[in-house]
Amino acid sequence: MNSFGRIFRINIFGESHGPEVGVTIDGCPPGISLSWEDFETDLARRKSGAKGTTQRKESDTPRLISGVYQGHTTGAPLTILFENSDTRSADYADFTDIPRPGHADFTARKKYSGFNDPRGGGRFSGRITIGLVAAGVIAKKIITPVEVKAGLKEAGGEKEIEHAVEKAIAANDSIGGIVECKVNQIPVGFGEPFFDSLESLISHMIFSIPAIRGIEFGAGFGAAGMSGSEHNDSFVSADGRTETNNAGGINGGISNGNPLVFRVAVKPVSSISKKQRTMNMATGEMVDLKIEGRHDACIALRIPVIVEAATAIVLADLCLLNPQHVTRNS
Secondary structure, X not given: OOEEOOOOEEXXXXXXXXXXXXXXXXXXXXXXXXXXXXXXXXXHHHOOOOOOOOOOOOOOOOEEEEOEEOOEEOOOOEEEEEEOOOOOHHHHHHHHOOOOOOOOHHHHHHHOOOOOXXXXXXXXXXXXXXXXXXXXXXXXXXXXXXXXXXXXXXXXXXOOHHHHHHHHHHOOOOOOEEEEEEEEOOOOOOOOOHHHOHHHHHHHHHOOOOOEXXXXXXXXXXXXXXXXXXXXXXXXXXXXXXXXXXXXXEEOOEEOOOOEEEEEEEOOOOOOOOOEEEEEOOOOEEEEEOOOOOOOOOHHHHOHHHHHHHHHHHHHHHHHHOHHHOOOOO
16 A cells, blocks of 8 residues: 555655655665765755746755664664645645545545545645655665666657646646656566566556556557567677667566666646536535646656656665665665
C-alpha cells in the first residue's frame, strides 16, 4: 500500500494539508554521504511557481531526523520530513458533497467510509510525491554510475510546450503530457523473468505517481505495427550493444546493457477553473461546479524528476539485491 521495495524499502506518509509529509527508507546502506544540500536540485525541479503550475508555495526544506550521523547514512531507518505551511483547506470544503470529476474525492470517501482527510486531496495529492523525490536522491547515489534522466517531450498534444500551457491557462483548463525517461550505463542483468521483470517493477512504481495513465518501453505501442525484421535489434558488439533500441534496453525482462528508454502518459489534472456539470451527492441533483483555489494547468511540467526518482528507487533495490552492481558514492 504505502511501501515499496524489498531491501531498499520506502514508506511514504502524510496528507496534503496535514502538518508534514515525508518518507522513511529502510535498508539504506551505511556510509553514503548525505546532507540537506544534496536534495536541493531535485526538489527545486519538483517545486511549483513556474507558469502553468500551482501557486502553492512550500519551502520544501528536508529535515533528516534519523539515519544520518556526521554527514553519512548509518544504515538505520532514514526518515525525511517536509513541513506543510501554505495550505488553504477552505478551498476544498464543497468536495465532500460534490466530488471533483476525475479526482479521488469520491473513491476515497467510499473506501474509507468518510474518515479520509479530504483537504487538498489528502493522501491522494501530488504533494505526497515529495517523499518519492527525496528517496530518489539517495537511490541515485546508490546506483552511481548509472544515470537516470527524464524530460517533458510534449504537452497537450503539442511539441511547443509553453504555447500549449498558455492556451490551457487562457481556457481555465488543464492539459497532460508525455515524459520520456532514459537510463544510461545500466549493466546487463537487472530484472527477473515474468513477475519481477524490469518492465513490471518500473511500471509498478511509475503507476504509483498520481496522474500517470500509460507507459511504453522502447518502440512501445508502435511495435504492434512493425514486422519482426523491423523491430529486432541487431547486435553490433560482443558486449550486447545493438544497432537500434526498439526493445528499450530490456529483453526477457532483463536489462541488456543498452540505454533503458520508456515514456509515460500524464493526464490533465482534475481540478480546473472551467465550469463542469456534475452531481451533488448529498441532494442527488446535478449542479454546476467551478473549482476555486490553486491548481496546476499542466502537472506534467513537474513530473520528470518524480519519474527519475521512481526509476532510481527500483534500480537501487535491484542493486542491493545484486551486490555486484553496487558502486557507492561516499
